[in-house]
Amino acid sequence: MVIKLGNKIRSAAHGLMIGAGVLLASGTQASADTDISGKKVVFVPIAMGISLTEGWARRMREHADMHGYTIDVRDAAFNTGAMAELLAKAISEKPDVLVVHNPTVQLLARQIKQAESEGIKVLQINLQSNQPSAAFVGANWERIGREIAEDIVKECGEGSGKSGKVSIVPGQLTAADSVIMNEAAFKVFEAHKEIEVVSNQASDWEPEKARQITATVLQQHPDLCAVFGHWDVHTMGAGNAVKDAGLADSVLVYATGGGDDVACKAVEDNVLDRVWSYDADGQGRDAGTMVDLLLQGASGADGAMMSVESPMKIIKGGDAYDPGLCWKM
């Protein structure tokens, strides 16, 4: 009886495997049949030469090579004026999909609207404009701001025995991520009156400015409990200021970022304590998949914006440290 039952299970398993094989084969066939080869995609990042955008471009290129469409990268090199010009030129070339990395919520809004009205599908990556478009792939900044603020409350708030003083170092006060993270964090802090934000000054994404601001703030508030930097790269300057002041053991340095191996090295070196990583490598893969779908004609229900939220990886120093959470270019 038991043997018969085992044979039946084995037969069923074989059947399932054959079925899955047929399905996979037909899936592969379907993929090969999708008529997206020869299509054109243009990617306009804020700047290449940083792990975030290089990681995205690498994965999107893999998708382009796999499906036979082209992807051109137009590097704005941190120049917003050049970025608007590059985007205008890209729109005039009528690509099938435009991938845009917004430096602020407003800067490229009109051009995104123009591109969409001309039938070009716009995928916004990681930083969202005020203007909706076909799709968005990226981090949930509200969630990151809220979660970091909640962690700060846990570490610095009531019952922690700490001062509750927090210094925030945004990138730019008008950048989408900074705006959303600050809103979410302040919402949490408002409910915890013991938390005092003693500084909220943008560093223009520069490590040296972040260092100078933090060194000055630490002088005024040596009992500072936490620094919340909005990007790991510039927050490393703030972390170095904390380290140079000999306060690495008492001040927690929080950051967000793409989670490449440099972030892990900074955690190992005690420059950063906790990094909310949105895994740029995974985002690149998500963006590549979304471009494939857009090229195949996918769209949101009733024209709504399709959205893919990046899963978070939280890199912590100390005993919980796991270098496997970071990716390498």
Add this chain to the structure above:
Amino acid sequence: MAEILSMLRTSKRKGRLLEIVVMAVTVALVAAFSIAVDGFATPGNLEIILSNSASLVILGCGMAVVIISRGLDLSLIAVMVAGATTFSIFINADIPVVTALVLTVAAMAMVGLANAWLIAYVEIPAMLATLASAMAVTGFFRFAILRGEFLLLLSKDNPAVIFLSGDIVPGLPTPVALMVAALIVTWVLLRGTAAGRTIYAMGDNFQAARLTGLPVRTTTIVVYVFAAMMALCAGLVTSAASGAVDFRTVTNGTLLFEVVLVVVLGGIPLRGGRGGVWNIVIGVALIAVLRNGMTLMNFTSQTQDVLKGLVLMVAIVADNYLNPRDTETDAVGDL
């Protein structure tokens, strides 16, 4: 009041009125911040002001010498970052510090030489020559050396980085010591050497300096190589402190304007021929105190930029009012 102003304007010290005004404003700000801002008037904060100003003072020394010779060096920040990049690449590759430093000094001296050659021998205006070299240096380093990267991160465990960002002797940070050394070297160059006297002569009346047989071309080489060395020194201080070499410092452009601002604010006119080390100290003092006070008061960076811009405008208007154009300044023109 009008009589007092008239007296001031005709006094022997009329050329130094701007620096007196700037000094007075700095003293007033120090007094106001000391009363109003918690944590401003402390020895620790003075150390932070000095450390944070070190690179600005060192860059100011380079720019001041160039401006006094009636030039302008728009490649200063590009050379600063390129120098820091070169040195960082060498030390990251475990090349001995002294060798790395010698190679970096040689490389940056070549950039200064190239600037001077374009200006003194090809006779391209300083502004255009240094703008072109800034672009060439930035482009070359970003794409040929860093292969497109914007940032180069430095390990704070490296002995050279520890030395540059630590204390040279207990209680004296290395950046502050380098800042003082830069001021002394600049003072010696301007006041104690034949090249220094030629620099003033060139700034006062370039044609007359050339016609009287002064070595204006070789002095131009001294000026731009000196500026490149100061830029390199500032680059080493900045990158060691923040643990990163960041090419956005060049592309953002704000630091270059800040350097010109402190030099002009200190009382060194863009038409050249006047000023010295003291003027650099005055200019940086005002900006450093203003920046530190505003940071302690939690002003946003945009508000800080607006206020710094207003200070510059007030200084220029005051300079124009207190030092009206005369036959000399009209004849030589401004930049």
